[in-house]
Amino acid sequence: MTHTVRTRGIRRRRPNYDDSSSSWLVTYSDAITLLLAFFVMILSVSDLNQGKIESLKEGLAEVISSERPSTPFTDIKQGLDDYVEQHGLQNQVSVTLDPKGISVEFANVALYDSGSADLKPESTPLLQELSRVIRDVSNGAHMIEVEGHTDDLPIHNEKFPSNWELSAARATGIVKYLLDSGIEKERLKASGYADSRPKEDIAELPLKEQREANRRVVVSVRRY
Structure with missing residues (x-):
């Protein structure tokens, strides 16, 4: 005689999504x-660009946390701001964040004598700190462009x-210094603009002060 044994299945209790204390977690997850699936799809059909990926990560972090995330650019700014404050160089160096990256502006007197392109010996510690911060914090996804600017007074000599x-x-002198400090040549660019790009926010200053402000070197760190 054959006995049929019925095994009662184990019922799993379905989660109760009507619970107001946890239902929002389902929507959030x-x-x-x-979002993750969308970005994976975008990356899979496009050329990988480390700078764009970095920007995307920072944007997501800011949206999720509602706070400005730490980035290589904020770290560079913090390091240079600390150095400038410690050495009383606020009138010679300014560091500015912008949507594209960071700009470090040096007054001409911080680096060069008038009419010269030879770096002043006293500028070495400042440039060492600039090189160190960029080298330690920045990466291969960042381009470093150095701009030279002069005032509108003409110069004409043998050199x-x-x-x-x-x-x-x-x-070019600053680029060579950064190169000798260990920054890859592929990331460096030098541009000379003479007096073709004067500063826009100094129109109210006396002419002498305008010319002093326009004599500058700007080092910009940007994503590719």
Whole structure:
């Protein structure tokens, strides 16, 4: 005689999503999953760009945490701001964050004598700190461009026929210093603008002070 044994299945209790204390977690997790799937799809059909990926990560972190995340650019700014404050260089160096990255502006007197493209010996510690911060914090996804600017007073001598050559030589000098400090040459760019790009926020200053402000070198760290 054969006996049929019925095994009662174990019922799993379905989660109660009507519980007001936890239902929002389901919606939140679904939204995050959809976001991740969307970005994976975008990355899979596009060329990988480390700078864009970095920007995307920072944007997501800011949206999720509602706070500005720490980035290589904020770290560079913090390091240089600390150095500038410790050495009383506020009138010679300014560090500015912008949507593209960070700009470090050096007054001409911080680096060069008038009419010269030879770095002043006293500028070495400042440039060492600039190189160290960029090298330690920045990465291969960042381009470093050095701009040389002059005032509108013409120069003409055997070494520099015009301000174009002077501004280019000054920018090139900084690039060479960064290169010797261990920053990859593929990331470096030097540009000389002479007096073609005066500062826009100094129109109210006396002419002498405008010219002093326009004599500058700007080092910009940007994403590719």
